[in-house]
Amino acid sequence: TILMDNFFIFCAQYFIVLPPxxxxxxxxxxxxxxxxxxxxxxxxxLPLTFLLGVLARKFYFDPRPFAVEYFTPxxxxxxxxxxxxxxxxxxxxxxxxxxxxxxxxxLMLWLVVILIAISRIYVGVHHLIxxxxxxxxxxxxxxxxxxxxxxxxxxxxxxxTTNTTSNQ
Numbered sequence: 047t048i049l050m051d052n053f054f055i056f057c058a059q060y061f062i063v064l065p066p067x068x069x070x071x072x073x074x075x076x077x078x079x080x081x082x083x084x085x086x087x088x089x090x091x092l093p094l095t096f097l098l099g100v101l102a103r104k105f106y107f108d109p110r111p112f113a114v115e116y117f118t119p120x121x122x123x124x125x126x127x128x129x130x131x132x133x134x135x136x137x138x139x140x141x142x143x144x145x146x147x148x149x150x151x152x153l154m155l156w157l158v159v160i161l162i163a164i165s166r167i168y169v170g171v172h173h174l175i176x177x178x179x180x181x182x183x184x185x186x187x188x189x190x191x192x193x194x195x196x197x198x199x200x201x202x203x204x205x206x207t208t209n210t211t212s213n214q
Contacts, residue, residue: 055120058165062133064158065140072148084147087191095139095187099130102183112170119170130180131172134163138184146192 069088073081106129112118113125137159145152163177 051120054165054168057161058121058133058169058171061158061162061165062137065137065144065155068151068155069140069144072144072151076147080147083195084143087146087195088143090191090195091143091188092139094191095135095184098183098187099132099135099180102130102179103127106179108173108176110171111167111173117170121169121171123171128172128176130183131163131166131176132180133166134159134172134177134180135184137162138181139187142184142188146188 069084073084076084107127108129110119110123110125110128112123137155141152141155141159144155159181163172163181166172167174167177
């Protein structure tokens with residue numbers, strides 16, 4: 047239906063602004079110790095996620111659905127490699143980052159990720175493998191950074207343990 051098409055078009059194109067805005071809002075509201083940990087984690091997680099996404103794109107090519115199934119997608123897009131989904135990659139990296147510091151807000155962002163992902167498939171610009179690859183890449187990058195940072199004593203002692211704002 048037209049209403050459903052318009053809803054998914056809107057989500058596929060514009061919901062990507064919600065995760066960065068949420069991170070900025072949480073960063074602004076967080077206590078100084080959490081803010082510095084969140085910033086430091088983010089400046090490691092986001093570039094690592096991007097780098098892993100670029101590497102994955104070099105090793106796996108998945109043409110866009112509209113390019114192989116010969117239909118017009120609901121949003122304009124170039125017929126390039128769809129793997130991984132950049133929208134889902136960014137949203138997943140930010141949802142994973144937020145989940146480390148604010149569990150409930152992290153869950154809300156994961157719901158946004160799912161909505162973005164479903165929308166990108168619905169409008170015809172991604173396959174499920176593109177979406178799943180993005181989520182897995184973001185989780186790998188976040189897990190690696192979290193594992194390393196947990197071992198750094200000054201990172202944990204100076205600013206407390208992870209999830210200190212999870213009850214907010």
